[in-house]
Amino acid sequence: MERIGFVGLGTMGGSMAASLLRAGAGLTLWNRTPVRASALVEMGAAEAGSPAEVAARSDVTVICVSDTPDVEAVLFGPDGIAAGAAPGSLVVDCSTISPAATREFGRRLAGQRVGMVDAPVSGGSEGARLGTLTIFVGGAAPDVDRARPVLEAMGKTITHMGEFGSGQAAKAVNQVIISGAYLGVAEGIVLGIRAGLDPHLLVEALSGGAAQSWVLANRSGRMIDDAYPLGFRLALHRKDLGIALEMAGESGLMLPVAMLVATLEDRLISGDHGDEDMSVLARAIRDLSAPAGATANESQPAPGSGGREDPEASTEPDPGPV
Numbered sequence: 001m002e003r004i005g006f007v008g009l010g011t012m013g014g015s016m017a018a019s020l021l022r023a024g025a026g027l028t029l030w031n032r033t034p035v036r037a038s039a040l041v042e043m044g045a046a047e048a049g050s051p052a053e054v055a056a057r058s059d060v061t062v063i064c065v066s067d068t069p070d071v072e073a074v075l076f077g078p079d080g081i082a083a084g085a086a087p088g089s090l091v092v093d094c095s096t097i098s099p100a101a102t103r104e105f106g107r108r109l110a111g112q113r114v115g116m117v118d119a120p121v122s123g124g125s126e127g128a129r130l131g132t133l134t135i136f137v138g139g140a141a142p143d144v145d146r147a148r149p150v151l152e153a154m155g156k157t158i159t160h161m162g163e164f165g166s167g168q169a170a171k172a173v174n175q176v177i178i179s180g181a182y183l184g185v186a187e188g189i190v191l192g193i194r195a196g197l198d199p200h201l202l203v204e205a206l207s208g209g210a211a212q213s214w215v216l217a218n219r220s221g222r223m224i225d226d227a228y229p230l231g232f233r234l235a236l237h238r239k240d241l242g243i244a245l246e247m248a249g250e251s252g253l254m255l256p257v258a259m260l261v262a263t264l265e266d267r268l269i270s271g272d273h274g275d276e277d278m279s280v281l282a283r284a285i286r287d288l289s290a291p292a293g294a295t296a297n298e299s300q301p302a303p304g305s306g307g308r309e310d311p312e313a314s315t316e317p318d319p320g321p322v
Contacts, residue, residue, distance in 0.1 A: 005058030007051050009036040013064035015128035016154045023153035028057045052084030060090045068097040087113035092147045096120045099168040115143040120171035124232045132156040138167035172244040179261040181215045186282035189223040199224040223282035235274035238265040
């Protein structure tokens, strides 16, 4: 494996970098909050003082940060990767960002003869920790082939989707699909509890039929307990849905389920739940529902009252990303 750099050591990036170390990579790290690098340094990684220094000491530099402006900052900001990357080196961006921005960043790096591959990941914190992520890859075939050993150290399913930017487009599709899966499981779990069923027994029964899914298997327990420790931050999924809804709008496509989930996530974020796991959608269903034993009519304010539970005020789909 070539000399590898890694920029961004959050919930996902820290575990992905650890997978690279376990695979034997010579790894140089940088994170905006240096303390996050300490455990990886103890495992054998070297810590750099800036993204530029990481790139200067690496043949392939991996990025895993939160959003499009963060990627731009670590690439092209003061002491960014572009300032230190040698001609012929490669950048692998595992962040989830706008496909259009991805293509623009790739063009800017190409002007320095630096290659770039977009490789957003799916699989949550568990997949990052276990090295079993699904990775959607876009880029020129030689660049993807060069990146593959790095990606295989972090993921289990690596698929070259096509030209540069197509990895980000595929990840947007993934986020649309899982929004429906999370919402469906949340509604089902809350309905089962309200119907007086044993929710754990219910999940066991559902797992043997067509309702089985990763979300049911891995997130139903949090919905039952109404406790949502961090796995995949709700606010990040809302950001990802914004990308997907923007893509849909550009092609004249309506995504009603994704629009509804975006509205529910906005409601949760305004209630300070953005840093919880996205299975907190079950709390939104609880909050919108009548108290146990009450009828729907008893729980709703009079028409025109403008109350918080006015169905027109709380359930109308958002027309697009905020």
